[in-house]
Amino acid sequence: MSIQRYAVQTISVKCKLQVPVELRQEIDATLQGFADACNQIYEVAKRENCWNTTKLHHQVYKPVREATGLKANHVCQAIRRVIGNAKAVKQVHKFRPTSLNLDLRTFQYIEDLQTVGITLMCGRKKFKLSIGNYQLALLRGQSPTAATLNKTKRGDYYINICVDIPTDPTGKTPKVIGVDLGRRDIATTSTGQSWSGEQIQNTRDRYSKVRANVQSKRTRSSRRLMRRLSGRERRFQKWLNHNISKQLVQDAKSGNATLAFEDLTNIRESLNQKPRSKTERRRSNNWAFYQLRLFVEYKANIAGVLVIFVPPAYTSQTCSRCHQVHPVKGKSYRSGKSFKCGHCGFEHDADINAALNIAALGVSVNNPEVPGIACLLSGQLSLFPTTGGENWDKAYTDRRSAV
Numbered sequence: 001m002s003i004q005r006y007a008v009q010t011i012s013v014k015c016k017l018q019v020p021v022e023l024r025q026e027i028d029a030t031l032q033g034f035a036d037a038c039n040q041i042y043e044v045a046k047r048e049n050c051w052n053t054t055k056l057h058h059q060v061y062k063p064v065r066e067a068t069g070l071k072a073n074h075v076c077q078a079i080r081r082v083i084g085n086a087k088a089v090k091q092v093h094k095f096r097p098t099s100l101n102l103d104l105r106t107f108q109y110i111e112d113l114q115t116v117g118i119t120l121m122c123g124r125k126k127f128k129l130s131i132g133n134y135q136l137a138l139l140r141g142q143s144p145t146a147a148t149l150n151k152t153k154r155g156d157y158y159i160n161i162c163v164d165i166p167t168d169p170t171g172k173t174p175k176v177i178g179v180d181l182g183r184r185d186i187a188t189t190s191t192g193q194s195w196s197g198e199q200i201q202n203t204r205d206r207y208s209k210v211r212a213n214v215q216s217k218r219t220r221s222s223r224r225l226m227r228r229l230s231g232r233e234r235r236f237q238k239w240l241n242h243n244i245s246k247q248l249v250q251d252a253k254s255g256n257a258t259l260a261f262e263d264l265t266n267i268r269e270s271l272n273q274k275p276r277s278k279t280e281r282r283r284s285n286n287w288a289f290y291q292l293r294l295f296v297e298y299k300a301n302i303a304g305v306l307v308i309f310v311p312p313a314y315t316s317q318t319c320s321r322c323h324q325v326h327p328v329k330g331k332s333y334r335s336g337k338s339f340k341c342g343h344c345g346f347e348h349d350a351d352i353n354a355a356l357n358i359a360a361l362g363v364s365v366n367n368p369e370v371p372g373i374a375c376l377l378s379g380q381l382s383l384f385p386t387t388g389g390e391n392w393d394k395a396y397t398d399r400r401s402a403v
């Protein structure tokens, strides 16, 4: 469970560069020089086992500058890139001439002209940006001090400009929207909204072979998988996740509610006390859900919407009205799309039922001073020990006024 608040949220704004033909080789030469520098620096760092920026700088700055012909600040950025990369990933691959880190001294955004100035090996060059209103709005009034220049496989050039977006303060709110991820639909909320997975199923099937090959479970494997997936599927998923997260955050903002998700990062067999099902594995390993949560988190941060994570145990099996789990081990009141409680007779869409449970857990996380909403009793998750209504908001309000 985590509750995070920031005064600003750093995001990167992706802008396409208009590059005249004669400048393409200048950019490419700089990209190549930067990759060469990174590879040389990495070799030294590995040989000397030196991962301190200042110490490494003393060792490599001069020889690397002479060998590559890069500008001073390019070399400094290459050192940072190598150390940052080594800390982030276990296995550093060879650096390829596809990206260049820029800082205050090698990059400038000129808002009036919709232009960026970029220092290349041959000196400072100006490039026009091809951007739309979305990027314009994010860049308005900003004086960004960091950016990354990228070259795509197709040979297009992009610049990712880092900007700090001020965030609205997040306030505690008794309302919680629960979001259930990736069972039948991509996402289902406790308010009854859902985003269907059907439209992307076809695209997914084509790549199921790639997925079947991926065995390990950690986030690193998600990143590896992401690289293996084709650009098209990745772009489509990203577009979808942007839309879903935008809608979720807007709804939470306008309804003055907190968003609650299951914490799927640490699902262990012991939590469910049975072997992890195919669905559970898919839900915890899937980078698409990971990306959706990331998008929600940063958009929520900007909008001042609180995002919380709740334990995922039993959310799909508990009745959201009477909070009973099927008494027979291995059996569930849930069957496919529908949930029918054998205890109180409550019938509902299974995913919405799960989302309602997530929302209720969220209420208890968000308002720990309210007693008795969620407790773990003899391995069974019990929400609202006394019988509540179907409507959690109402149940919550009733309880509040009773306290």
Ligand SMILES: [Zn+2]
Pocket: 319, 320, 321, 322, 323, 324, 341, 342, 343, 344, 345, 346
């Ligand atoms: Zn029930």
